Amino acid sequence: MDTTLKIVDDWQQAKECCQRWQQAGETVVFTNGCFDILHAGHVTYLEQARSLGNRLVIGLNTDASVRRLKGARRPIVPQAARARLLAALQAVDMVVCFDEDTPLALIQTLCPDILVKGGDYTEATIVGADFVKGNGGRVEVIPFLNGFSTSNIIEKIVKLHCQNQE
Ligand SMILES: Nc1ncnc2c1ncn2[C@@H]1O[C@H](COP(=O)(O)OP(=O)(O)OP(=O)(O)O)[C@@H](O)[C@H]1O
Numbered sequence: 250m251d252t253t254l255k256i257v258d259d260w261q262q263a264k265e266c267c268q269r270w271q272q273a274g275e276t277v278v279f280t281n282g283c284f285d286i287l288h289a290g291h292v293t294y295l296e297q298a299r300s301l302g303n304r305l306v307i308g309l310n311t312d313a314s315v316r317r318l319k320g321a322r323r324p325i326v327p328q329a330a331r332a333r334l335l336a337a338l339q340a341v342d343m344v345v346c347f348d349e350d351t352p353l354a355l356i357q358t359l360c361p362d363i364l365v366k367g368g369d370y371t372e373a374t375i376v377g378a379d380f381v382k383g384n385g386g387r388v389e390v391i392p393f394l395n396g397f398s399t400s401n402i403i404e405k406i407v408k409l410h411c412q413n414q415e
């Protein structure tokens with residue numbers, strides 16, 4: 250299968266695909282993030298998110314959005330490559346990029362049935378939670394898998410490869 254076909258650039262096309270899934274009785278799960286330097290915590294998280302429904306859609310921050318969110322030295326991995334890696338995961342059915350600071354407009358466009366974030370968030374801090382619940386959906390927080398973060402990976406690389414070696 251050509252998994253690049255999961256990467257959808259046009260939000261209207263993504264909306265129509267989600268509608269087709271929902272009209273077929275499938276539950277559409279949505280999550281979002283930067284997913285810079287994909288790691289095992291992301292993969293476990295996404296597989297658990299997918300298990301909550303029948304389809305998993307990822308809202309992926311563009312490079313400009315990541316830079317505003319995480320600083321000028323991020324992302325490490327450009328959005329095209331981040332999208333490509335996510336699309337290759339069996340758990341993922343669609344990847345849609347958003348350039349805003351938050352995924353709210355995308356969530357309001359796609360109207361997912363379930364909105365998911367990891368345990369580094371609470372329902373009160375999940376953007377789109379009120380909209381999804383108001384639209385008859387629900388919000389789920391997936392436990393954080395400790396020891397896995399992109400920041401930790403970057404710190405380890407700097408420590409092991411960039412500082413003066415003893
Ligand atoms: N170890 C983990 N366990 C479960 N969920 C995770 C884990 N790491 C990230 N996530 C989830 O994956 C999504 C994307 O997170 P993000 O790309 O910010 O990962 P990160 O490793 O925390 O990155 P950074 O260290 O740059 O903040 C978020 O919904 C987040 O809750």
Ligand SMILES: O=P(O)(O)O[C@@H]1O[C@H]([C@H](O)CO)[C@@H](O)[C@H](O)[C@@H]1O
Pocket residue numbers: 281282283284310318349350351352366370374375376
């Ligand atoms: O990868 P991150 O930093 O977990 O993703 C961010 O999530 C924010 C979250 O949805 C707030 O509830 C979102 O606003 C931001 O754009 C990133 O996707």
